[in-house]
Amino acid sequence: METLRKFERVLEIVEQNGRQPSRLIPILQAVQAEYRYLPEEVLTFIATSLGVSPAKVFGVATFYSLFTLKPKGKYHIRVCNGTACHVKSSMEIFKTIQKKLNLRDGKDTTEDMLFTVETVNCLGACGLAPAMVINEEVYGQLTPERATEIIEDIIQKEATHELDSFGA
Amino acid sequence: MNEYNYITIDNKEVLVEDEKNLLELIRKAGINLPTFCYHSDLSVYGACRLCMVEVEGMGLVPSCSTPPSPNMRVKTNTEEIRKMRKIIVELLLANHSQSCPTCQKSADCQLQILARRLGITEIRFKNQNKNLPIDDSSPSIVRDPNKCVLCGDCVRICSEVQSVGAIDFAYRGANTIVIPSFGKDLDKVECINCGQCARICPTGALTPKSEIEHVWKALHDPEKIVIAQIAPAVRVAIGEMFGLEPGVISTGQTVAALRAMGFNRVYDTCFTADLTVIEESNEFIRRVSQNKNLPQFTSCCPAWVKFVEQYYPEFVQHLSSCRSPQQMFGALTKEIISAQFNVEKANIIVVSIMPCTAKKFEAKRPEFIHDGIKDVDYVLTTQELGRMIEETGLNFSELEPESFNLPFGFKTGAGVIFGNSGGVSEAVLRYTTEKLTGEKREHYEFKNVRGDNGIREIKFNLADKDFSMAIVSGLGNARELLEKIKSKEVHYDFVEVMACPGGCVGGAGQPVFTEIEIRRKRARGIYDNDRMLELHKSQDNPYIIELYSSFLGEVGGEKAHKLLHTHYKSRKRIADEDMHLTYADKEEGLEVNVCFGTSCFIKGAQRIFRGILDYINANGLRNKVNVSASFCFESCERGPVARIGDHVIERCTVDLAIETIKKETEPYV
Amino acid sequence: MNWTLLGLNKIKKDFSLWEKSVNHRVLVCAGTGCLVNGSMKVYEEFIRIIEKSGLHVIVELKNEEEGVWVSKSGCQGFCQIGPLVTILPENILYTKVKPEDVFDIVETTLKKGELLHRLLYIEPHMQKICKGTEDIPFYQRQCRFVLSKCGAIDPEDIREYIARNGYLGALRACTEMTPEEICKTITDSGLRGRGGGGFPTGKKWDTARVQVSEKKYVICNGDEGDPGAFMDMGVMEGNPHSIIEGMIIASRAIGADEGYVYVRAEYPLAVKRMRKAIKDAYELGLLGSKIFGSDHTFHLQVMEGAGAFVCGEETALIASIEGKRGMPSPKPPFPAISGLWGKPTIINNVETLSTIPLIITEGVEKFRQMGTENSPGTKTFAITGHVLNTGLIEMPLGVTLREIVYGVAGGITGDDGHVMSDGFKAAQIGGPSGGCLTIEHFDLPIDFDSLKKAGAMVGSGGLVMMNKNTCMVSVARFFMQFTQSESCGKCVPCREGTKQMLSLLDDIIEGKATEETLEILEDLAQAVQKGSLCGLGKTAPNPVLSTLRYFREEYEAHVKHKYCPAGKCRALIKFTIDSELCKGCTLCANKCPTGAITGEKKTPHRIDPFLCIKCGVCIQTCKFKAIKGDKP
The missing domain is CATH 3.10.20.740 (Ubiquitin-like (UB roll))
Incomplete structure (x- = not known):
């Protein structure tokens, strides 16, 4: 059912943007907001409906770092590695979280699809360096300990959720 | 002043x-x-x-x-410039496959030439080459990203000149790569095999796929009768690989070289080009009289044919049903020679020498394979033949010219000019003018169809009837023209299209060239060749006349149809899975599939899709039906198309779809 | 006179009247920094508690009425001590306000008119308690011109912007001035583009103005990508209407009828505020056709970026709006002649556009009084790094680094966050395109030309301060890594060159470099600088070249002596155990992943340098500070 609803939404998005090839980026943004990534078949569909070559759409989708062709975890953690955060040891935060979640460079999503951990160039929260954002929420003035706590809280919350749903 | x-x-x-x-x-x-x-x-x-x-x-x-x-x-x-140039070339070399001696492009590689020119003797930077997989899925082109310098020439020629866009840049920065969509294999995407990307590629990143070894193997096999056919454009270009000027006609040397290499018969594709003129002109005359499927499009160029099949299925019926001269040749010679010498077709090997990479694809089309036997077994490009001659050690330019075997080696100038854009049109005019007026004409040249522009048009009057004709080269130009024909902005009776700019002389199988002047010289060579020949009109070819009377029978007749004509199909641009949207509870749920290809999309696939969904929801059928969206049912001209169970509904409407679903789901309800 | 103008005047008159009637105004900072620290909860708490306490709370001012007017503001600048709350008319600034403080503020300040001392800012050097911005050195020493409304008004209320003389510049431009006059005014003002290179804005506009074309475009470049810079974000979040007004003026000046605000996607709040501001401007007829009854039409929309630093480059930004990969194209043709869809297009940075209305309304003279002769006006900077006060500031151009470091930023801090006298090592200005300033530049006036001479650039204005514990090779590497990953991959020098430069820097940091490495690095850096296609590539080597210029001995120490003077390059650190301090507790030996540490219990341990992988676990483990990463 979900796939169907999403597909209908894709149709809507393409229509809303007047099937204009110039609106490709806004279209991809809207589609990604729906699917949380850009599935190949949806991209092919978008290319077909805009009348541009799929290679072009693929080229655009892979050029911009906010687009992703792989599904991301439920919690998308982006650790800021802008200059301000970097000089305040943001990479330590990043590595701590990676380690905590058993991830490494090249493997950024946990097996259970709960977390994706990446760096981001600058969140503009430089005054609060080092910072990170989890989905939409920004966390500032982090320490490795604080970051670990935040992750643990999420894990805990998810575990209780699961228990709840079992109970229900 | x-x-x-x-x-x-x-x-x-x-x-x-x-x-x-x-x-x-x-x-x-x-x-x-x-x-x-x-x-x-x-x-x-x-x-x-x-x-x-x-x-x-x-x-x-x-x-x-x-x-x-x-x-x-x-x-x-200046010192600064020289230093920078060297650094740039060094940087490129540091990110380049180090397999230069074994690279197909070795002698013609611009990077290698430049490194030598600039006197680069060491690379101070670390080698960063990633050793990416090579894509040799395509019958025509091999893509080796490890040799790519990302100049984007291929990307631009594919989209700007050919309006295809099968390859493009993906990813960014140091990860940038030129690749088909989603990293798919080249044979799974909309590539039309014209090979212009390989022609323009300065390095060995895109090269025509070689069939040299297969051909040697056949030549070494005593069981096989190996027959060569040489395309018109080859003769004015192959000499370039042996120090001759572009446009110098070296037919005789080529024939001699092929014989020396062990070919049993050496024939000329121009012969079947003459045959094509007869068949295609009569088809044209017939269509004009019936006012059906006009304009008639030429069908000699396999890249163009695939282009129409992919992007303009509504025009597929406009393509001439004639096979290309290459394929006519294969079918005809195998048929005749096997009967004549009483050999199995499997032991007759037809090798064509073509200026073209798409011909490799054409020879592998299923329409031209019968019981596992191809009409044309191998297709060598001009380049490949040149390399084979190099390997034999023959001194090409000094070879004593030899002549073709008969009968399929005898041609008129009309067959030769097929190598140039406008050639088919001119050859058809040479035939049609006489056929329609019933008068013999002394002059045979129609210079108004010749030229260098990508789109040319001529109007003429024949037997009190006005005709208009367009000559196109470059598929971007073809697309432009097709859109105008579609919108009825223009009307033509006959349209010649060659995928490569300038026609076959500018084909991607020709010796490496980038200067347009080289192509022009070859084109002049073709017209010179026409003038040097005794006959200039296909209908005057005595062997063609003989062929009809003794073997084929009527023009466009049954036998001709079997051997000389073919059919086309709409084809998916990209081999893709359908998108599954709802799932039935049980396996035997009703399959409902709506096409969302461009054409159906424009014709309102969405409305139908929504109508179907509303109906399904309203009637509680959600878990009894598998709904999926497809990208092409290959009948775009009759869209929108939906498939419901076993019924393919063309020109589908919401009501039609619902009615069918109703019928099909009754057992469930 | 027409209805829009009447409308403007009415809004202005009403708003001033209503404003006078309120008793207090509470401005809760809702810039990204304060939001992160929970200012929305503070805002909500204010509304809840004021209501409960019996005072009348005004959320939207639309009548003459008494009460407490609570609104959200844009970035008030001093992000580090947020959430910030300003109380008017007293102009009290409360810092680090938590929801649980709200009750006290209401009781003490709003009801009794007294100061709540525990939330006031204490100036750390003199331990002086500061009531508000007038007393706080961070604000005192600034010259807030472009940022004057930022943080002082509700960015989501177009009426307040209008009440503070907003859209007057656009009105003049549309009804009283000819396009030539507007261009001349901007040229006369000497305004230079705030986004990077400092190109004269008036000249750019004039080029576009004289083009004959049925279609022209104005684009606001809000793709602020420099890591460590957030000035444009501050303006987009805090005063979006000033940008719209600047764009209306620009469109009038060049004859454009369509515009885009290209906002970096990492700034969701800026996107939201810009969208709302545009919608509100349309509703009042300030955008659309026949603006102010003139024949001028201007349509504006927001385009959200998708994560590519290179899109800050004009031609790449245009490609991105056209739905393509953001790859720059060669100039000429310049966008002012052939830009978006091949039409004349001007692209100005957020701050530049936000300055425009002020030049029109307040005059060229006033603008030129600030800054220097060739770089007039003010510039916003984002100060971050090892300084006491981080945040968003605005200074006249020509200000010295000394003034910024000690006057505004409160001095350099050590790694522990405390002030470190004599701690200054370098200031990185202009992000990955800029360079380093050192102590020798302390009294250099910061303007477009002087910085260029010093091998840096104003850039967008990111200013990262670094203390003495910073390894400059690592800093150069950081920026190289940044540009390398953000290179679009189009031209050879940038794509291949930055990758090789990064690899050379890695060699240096890992102790694998030879003396030839520095030579190759410098040669390559120059080739990338001269040979690259766009600004990103041309400036990418700046951090390397500038650190090579001012901190060459640090590079040489890494190369020749395999030694990192700042002790930051792990591969060059030699780990040793001080036998005096080591108690032989064996903790480190147990933790060491490679078994490099050996020793008997209760006797000093040793580290085998060949087994040691320099992971640093032992240092973290040792309770006696016996293990040191030291120079060889």
Whole structure:
């Protein structure tokens, strides 16, 4: 059912943007907001409906770092590695979280699809360096300990959720 | 009066005429400034940075994108520039496959030539080559990303000139790669195999796929009768690989070389080109009289044929049903020779020598394979034949010319001019004018169809009837014209299309060239060849006349149809899975599939889709039906199309769809 | 006179009247920094508690009425001590306000008119308690011109912007001035583009103005990508209407009828505020056709970026709006002649556009009084790094680094966050395109030209301060890594060159470099600088070249002596155990992943340098500070 609803939404998005090839980026943004990534078949569909070559759409989708062709975890953690955060040891935060979640460079999503951990160039929260954002929420003035706590809280919350749903 | 502008290039005054940029002026001044990404017929890209020059008052500028202004003072060889050029080439080499001696492009590789020219003896940077997988899925082209310098020439020629866009840049920065969509294999995407990307590629990143070893194997096999056919455009270009000028006709040497290599028969594709003229002209005359499927499109170019099948299925019926001369040749010779010598077709090997990479694809089309036997077994490009001759050690230019075997080696000039854009049209005119008027004409040249423009049109009157004809080369031009035909902005009776700019002389299988002048010289060679021949009209070819009377029977008759004609199909551009949207509880749920290909989409696939969904929801059928969206049912001209159970509904409406679903789901309800 | 103008005047008159009637105004900072620290909860708490306490709370001012007017503001600048709350008319600034403080503020300040001392800012050097911005050195020493409304008004209320003389500049431009006059005014003002290179804005506009074309475009470049810079974000979040007004003026000046605000996607709040501001401007007829009854039409929309630093480059930004890969194209043709869809297009940075209305309304003279002769006006900076006060500031151009470091930023801090006298090592200005300033530049006036000479650039204005414990090779590497990953991959020098430069820097940091490495690095850096296609590539080597210029001995120490003077390059650290301090507790030996540490219990341990992988676990483990990463 979900796939169907999403597909209908894709149709809507393409229509809303007047099937204009110039609106490709806004279209991809809207589609990604729906699917949380850009599935190949949806991209092919978008290319077909805009009348541009799929290679072009693929080229655009892979050029911009906010687009992703792989599904991301439920919690998308982006650790800021802008200059301000970097000089305040943001990479330590990043590595701590990676380690905590058993991830490494090249493997950024946990097996259970709960977390994706990446760096981001600058969140503009430089005054609060080092910072990170989890989905939409920004966390500032982090320490490795604080970051670990935040992750643990999420894990805990998810575990209780699961228990709840079992109970229900 | 004194309107002339001069600029100074390396202390020499150069007159500015209509050059768009400094680079063209510098080259005009006789300085061969290196570039990878500049081609006068493509958009300015400005990426290779090899054409940087120093302009007084401006510092270093890329000459490809700097327009000349009066009294500019340009230097092309300062210490700074030389140093930078070397660093650029070093950087490229440091990210390049180190397999130069075994590379197909070795002798013609611009990177190698440049490294030698600039005297680069060491690479100070670490090798960063990633050893990416090579894609040899396509019958026509091999893509080796490890040799790519990312100049984008291929990307631009594919989209700007051919309007296909099968390959494009993906990812960014150091990860940038030129690749088909989603990293798919080239044979799974909309590539039309024209090979222009390989022609323009400065390195060995895109090369025509070689069939040399298969051919040697056949030649060495005593069981096989190996037959060669040589396409018209080959004879004016192959000499370039042996130091001859472009356009020099070396048919005799080529025939001699092929015999020396062990070919049992050497024939000429121009013979079946003559045959094509007869068949295709009569088809045209028939269509005109029935006013059906006009304009008639030529079908000799397999890249063009695939283009129509992919993008303009509504025009598939307009393609001439004639096979291309290559395929007519294969079918005909196998049929005749196997009967004549009583050999199995499997033991007759037809090798064509073509200026073309798409011909490799054409020979593998299922329509031309019967019981596992191909009409044409192997297709060699001009380049490949040249390399085989090199391997034999024959001194090509000194070879004693030999003549073709008969009968399939005898042709008229009409068959030869097939090698140029406009050639088919001219050959058809040479036939049709006489056929329709019933009069013999003394002159045979129709110079008004010749030329260099990508789209040319002529109008003429024959037997009190007005005709209009368009001659197109380059598929971007073809697309432009098709759109106009579609919108009824223009009307033509006959349209000749060749995928490669300039026609087959500019094919991607020809010896490596980038200068348009080379192609023009070859084209002139073709017309010279026509003039040198005794006969110029296909209908005058005595062996063709003989062939009809003794073997084929009627023009367009049953036998001709079997051997000389074919059919086409709409085809998916991309091999893709359907998108599954709802799932039935049980496996035997009703399959409902709506096409969302471009054409169906425009014709309202969405409305139907929504109508179906509403119906399904309203009637509680959600878990009894598998709904999926497909990308093409290959009947675009009759769209929108939906498939419900076993019924394919063309020109589908919401009501039609619902009615069918109702019927099909009754057992469930 | 027409209805829009009447409308403007009415809004202005009403708003001033209503404003006078309120008793207090509470401005809760809702810039990204304060939001992160929970200012929305503070805002909500204010509304809840004021209501409960019996005072009348005004959320939207639309009548003459008494009460407490609570609104959200844009970035008030001093992000580090947020959430910030300003109380008017007293102009009290409360810092680090938590929801649980709200009750006290209401009781003490709003009801009794007294100061709540525990939330006031204490100036750390003199331990002086500061009531508000007038007393706080961070604000005192600034010259808030472009940022004057930022943080002082509700960015989501177009009426307040209008009440503070907003859209007057646009009105003049549309009804009283010819396009030539507007261009001349901007040219006369000497305004230079705030986004990077400092190109004269008036000249750019004039080029576009004289083009004959049925279509022209104005684009606001809000793709602020420099890591460590957030000035444009501050303006987009805090005063979006000033940008719209600047764009209306620009469109009038060049004859454009369509525009885009290209906002970096990492700034969701800026996107939201810009969208709302545009919608509100349309509703009042300030955008659309026949603006102010003139024949001028201007349509504006927001385009969200998708994550590519290179899109800050004009031609790449245009490609991105056209739905393509954001790859720059060669100039010429310049966008002012052939830009978006091949039409004349001007692209100005957020701050530049936000300055425009002020030049029109307040005059060229006033603008030129600030800054220097060739770089007039003010510049916003984002100060971050090892300084006491981080945040968003605005200074006149020509200000010295000394003034910024000690006057505004409160001095350099050590790694522990405390002030470190004599701690200054370098200031990185202009992000990955800029360079380093050192102590020798302390009194250099910061303007477009002087910085260029010093091998840096104003850039967008990111200013990262670094203390003495910073390894400059690592800093150069950081920026190289940044540009390398953000290179679009189009031209050879940038794509291949930055990758090789990064690899050379890695060699240096890992102790694998030879003396030839520095030579190759410098040669390559120059080739990338001169040979690259766009600004990103041309400036990418700046951090390397500038650190090579000012901190060459640090590079040489890494190369020749395999030694990192700042002790930051792990591969060069030699780990040793001080036998005096080591108690032989064996903890480190147990933790060491490679078994490099050996020793008997209760006797000093040793580290085998060949087994040691320099992971640093032992240092973290040792309770006696016996293990040191030291120079060889």
